[in-house]
Amino acid sequence: MLCGISFGESGENAAVAFISEETESVSVESNKEILDLIKDKKPQIVAVDTGLEERRSLSESEEKLQEEGFIFTPAKDDVRTVRRFLSLRVLFHRTYRAMKSLSISVSIP
Secondary structure (H helix, E strand, O other): OEEEEEEOHHHOOEEEEEEOOOEEEEEEOOHHHHHHHHHHHOOOEEEEOOOOEEEOOOOHHHHHHHHOOOOOOOOEEEHHHHHHHHHHHHHHHHHHHHOOOOOOOOOOO
16 A cells, blocks of 8 residues: 655645555644554555655746646745644654554655
């Protein structure tokens, strides 16, 4: 099973999708809700659509791509989104280090 997480604009709310034979999507507000869903569904891969560096605005080339209709995750992202992701990553690692019974492999940069 694959889990995809998309944070809302400015790090508020998040859409969480689980994809296997069926697809399920859920809207959540907190990182705790995300962790609870992951614990319940036990995906093998978790993907998050955020950059790891904070930015204040898009670069000129990124703005041009958006004007042309491209949708992408820039290498740098909104400050609140990056901070929420980094917080989720810390909670995620703490939670799964403590849960020896859960067999899960997660790749988060």
